[in-house]
Amino acid sequence: xxDKIFHPARESHEIFKASRLTGDATLEDLDSIRKRTSVxxxxxxxxxxxxxxxxxxxxxxxxxxxxxxPLPSMQIAEAYDQFVMGYIRFAHFAAAQVLTVGFFGRIYWxxxxxxxxxxMFYIPLFNRRFxxxxxxxxxxxxxxxxxxxxxxxxxxxxQIAMFFFMxxxxxxxxxxGWALYAEGAGQGSLPDMAMGWVLGLVQNSxxxxxxxxxxxxxxVVFMIIHIYAAIREDIMSRxxxxxxxxxxxxxxxxDRVE
Amino acid sequence: xxxxxxxxxxxxxxxxxxxxxMKYCSLTAAALxxxxxxxxxxxxxxxxxxRTPVIWVHGLECTCCSESFIRSAHPxxxxxxxxxxSLDYDDxxxxxxxxxxxxxxxxxxxxxxxxxxxxxxxxxxxxEDGMYCITGGKPxxxxxxxxxxxxxxxxxxxxCASYGCVQAAAPxxxxxxxxxxxxxxxxxxxxxxxxxxxxxxTGVITYMLTFDRFPExxxxxxxxxxxxxxxxxxxxxxxxxxxxxxxxHWDDENARKGYCLYKMGCKGPTTYNACSTVRWxxxxxxxxxxxxxxxxxxxxxxxxQGSFYDRLTNIKQFGIEATADKIGMTAAGxxxxxxxxxxxxxxxxxxxxxxxxx
Ligand code: HEM
Ligand code: HEM
Ligand code: SF4
Ligand code: SF4
Numbered sequence: 001x002x003d004k005i006f007h008p009a010r011e012s013h014e015i016f017k018a019s020r021l022t023g024d025a026t027l028e029d030l031d032s033i034r035k036r037t038s039v040x041x042x043x044x045x046x047x048x049x050x051x052x053x054x055x056x057x058x059x060x061x062x063x064x065x066x067x068x069x070p071l072p073s074m075q076i077a078e079a080y081d082q083f084v085m086g087y088i089r090f091a092h093f094a095a096a097q098v099l100t101v102g103f104f105g106r107i108y109w110x111x112x113x114x115x116x117x118x119x120m121f122y123i124p125l126f127n128r129r130f131x132x133x134x135x136x137x138x139x140x141x142x143x144x145x146x147x148x149x150x151x152x153x154x155x156x157x158x159q160i161a162m163f164f165f166m167x168x169x170x171x172x173x174x175x176x177g178w179a180l181y182a183e184g185a186g187q188g189s190l191p192d193m194a195m196g197w198v199l200g201l202v203q204n205s206x207x208x209x210x211x212x213x214x215x216x217x218x219x220v221v222f223m224i225i226h227i228y229a230a231i232r233e234d235i236m237s238r239x240x241x242x243x244x245x246x247x248x249x250x251x252x253x254x255d256r257v258e
Numbered sequence: 259x260x261x262x263x264x265x266x267x268x269x270x271x272x273x274x275x276x277x278x279x280m281k282y283c284s285l286t287a288a289a290l291x292x293x294x295x296x297x298x299x300x301x302x303x304x305x306x307x308x309r310t311p312v313i314w315v316h317g318l319e320c321t322c323c324s325e326s327f328i329r330s331a332h333p334x335x336x337x338x339x340x341x342x343x344s345l346d347y348d349d350x351x352x353x354x355x356x357x358x359x360x361x362x363x364x365x366x367x368x369x370x371x372x373x374x375x376x377x378x379x380x381x382x383x384x385x386e387d388g389m390y391c392i393t394g395g396k397p398x399x400x401x402x403x404x405x406x407x408x409x410x411x412x413x414x415x416x417x418c419a420s421y422g423c424v425q426a427a428a429p430x431x432x433x434x435x436x437x438x439x440x441x442x443x444x445x446x447x448x449x450x451x452x453x454x455x456x457x458x459x460t461g462v463i464t465y466m467l468t469f470d471r472f473p474e475x476x477x478x479x480x481x482x483x484x485x486x487x488x489x490x491x492x493x494x495x496x497x498x499x500x501x502x503x504x505x506x507h508w509d510d511e512n513a514r515k516g517y518c519l520y521k522m523g524c525k526g527p528t529t530y531n532a533c534s535t536v537r538w539x540x541x542x543x544x545x546x547x548x549x550x551x552x553x554x555x556x557x558x559x560x561x562x563q564g565s566f567y568d569r570l571t572n573i574k575q576f577g578i579e580a581t582a583d584k585i586g587m588t589a590a591g592x593x594x595x596x597x598x599x600x601x602x603x604x605x606x607x608x609x610x611x612x613x614x615x616x
Binding site: 018031056065068069070071072073074075079080082084085086121138141143146183184186187196197199200204206207208209210213215216220221224225228232236237 | 477487521571601
């Protein structure tokens with residue numbers, strides 16, 4: 001093994017400077033080294049928001065499910081000393097507050113941040129190229145294309161999903177959630193003054209619960225697809241995915257142009 | 259018309275003593291959540307103001323509101339308010355019947371034009387020109403419109419007048435329609451419930467008769483003092499809810515211990531009413547206290563929110579037995595399955611490509 005390292009296949013001047021590796025790099029490693037381009041796409045606030053948002057939504061889904069369908073009764077202590085449902089609801093409301101602040105922060109960043117920070121909030125309806133690429137992306141997912149295109153920001157399919165499930169979906173959850181919260185906070189409270197009108201519109205709070213509950217399942221569906229797609233594209237596409245949401249850099253695996 | 263009759267005159271004529279009258283005034287103030295300073299104000303108003311006449315009409319309904327009303331906990335309040343009302347027109351409570359009753363109806367409208375309060379129990383069915391509910395030989399909707407035209411204000415008694423109630427349940431064959439969707443040009447106060455609590459009814463009517471205006475209303479047009487909070491907010495079983503201790507089956511140990519009825523479909527968390535504070539039958543009990551969940555009778559569409567015994571609403575558009583959870587889990591399961599298949603094909607394709615390239 002070690003002699004391979006000292007007898008490289010290429011001349012040393014052919015080897016990129018940065019790839020003059022130490023340690024256990026093998027001949028094959030050195031052979032397969034290639035130049036990769038990368039673009040800084042997601043700025044720190046977007047990445048921070050992404051993971052805080054993902055964590056909050058996970059907490060909201062678990063606790064929300066148990067609000068709608070509580071755990072089996074428990075007998076840990078006297079009722080006055082036991083707070084199982086209370087803590088579940090507390091966690092839901094606490095995560096909801098963080099989610100709300102985060103979402104407003106994200107909207108702020110859509111204005112302050114780079115071009116890609118805006119992508120989640122709109123669909124370029126009148127851009128012909130967007131629709132062409134959307135069809136291409138669909139074909140890629142139906143195994144009709146051998147190779148996907150490269151994208152700096154979201155691909156068109158992702159952009160549509162982000163817009164409907166997150167921009168609109170989270171807005172829906174925030175509105176219905178705060179309207180439910182306003183009921184507990186009481187008439188005349190701040191949440192009530194901000195969101196109480198929703199109950200006036202929906203009329204029956206039971207209906208509001210059902211709408212909020214259905215919204216949760218829409219987000220669960222998004223999560224399944226989103227996480228699958230992120231990992232699949234990370235492996236199969238020509239670009240980085242998961243690490244992009246961690247470091248902010250989109251790395252392309254090849255240098256070919258379309 | 260001669261001398262104007264005041265409330266006080268009417269009460270004295272009904273044999274109510276001054277002492278009882280003062281008691282009634284303080285009771286009313288307390289029931290309405292007003293301070294002691296309001297007692298003389300109520301007394302003064304009743305002594306000096308001309309009596310407000312009330313016409314009480316009945317559409318498509320079961321008369322449970324009237325039944326509740328005449329059982330008001332405080333006999334004094336009941337006597338007083340009833341004596342003020344039955345004087346004019348109420349086709350189930352008044353002595354007169356038939357043509358005499360209809361004549362009294364017309365007479366009251368003419369005599370007190372623009373001054374009377376119209377209390378509506380039940381609602382008009384609108385299909386077939388309102389032929390599903392005939393009173394006095396005419397569709398009720400005509401009577402309602404006629405009486406509403408010269409009314410000062412309208413009280414919608416109960417879930418029927420306020421929201422439509424069971425006769426408006428989907429598919430609502432007679433198109434039973436709540437009052438505020440038929441009468442559009444009058445101030446309307448909703449006092450929903452099936453029936454509303456007697457003390458709530460007398461409280462609302464007393465407030466209106468003495469102060470000549472509606473009490474403070476919530477967004478849905480209900481008196482905020484009685485419909486401002488949910489059953490759940492003041493339920494004595496709430497500590498068990500917060501603890502996560504629920505009745506799991508009827509007649510289980512938890513039911514005997516009086517745990518929270520949430521899992522048995524209690525609609526207390528979504529129902530605005532005063533049952534958990536005022537209670538029923540002279541404050542003896544209320545549904546939850548006797549071991550049955552709230553069915554949400556004072557809420558719009560309570561009859562169409564699935565079973566009274568399910569926590570989650572059945573959503574009919576998705577089949578007979580579909581809750582949000584069933585729909586969601588089916589969707590998530592389908593998507594999860596599709597993802598798994600897609601992942602498997604992706605892996606195969608990738609392996610294929612690799613062998614091709616090699
Ligand atoms: C992605 C976000 C969210 C998810 C997935 C979610 C999920 C749920 C679910 C499933 C329920 C049970 C509904 C039922 O009664 O059947 C619920 C209840 C509730 N949620 Fe959310 N929710 C989210 C966001 C929010 C937000 C932003 C708020 C705002 C404060 C909120 C406040 C509430 C309240 C007040 C309840 C009712 C609690 C109770 O009745 O005791 N939720 N949520
Ligand atoms: C382990 C779980 C997750 C991973 C690995 C992951 C990964 C990613 C990646 C790689 C991107 C960038 C997509 C692209 O490059 O086009 C992204 C974007 C995004 N993800 Fe996730 N994600 C996860 C969980 C979630 C969850 C739970 C949610 C919310 C339900 C979520 C919401 C979003 C949103 C809204 C964006 C768009 C960000 C923006 O444009 O600002 N993610 N995620
Ligand atoms: S019994 Fe009903 S109203 Fe009372 S705490 Fe339980 S859910 Fe709430
Ligand atoms: S407890 Fe609920 S269902 Fe029963 S009378 Fe009160 S509001 Fe109506």
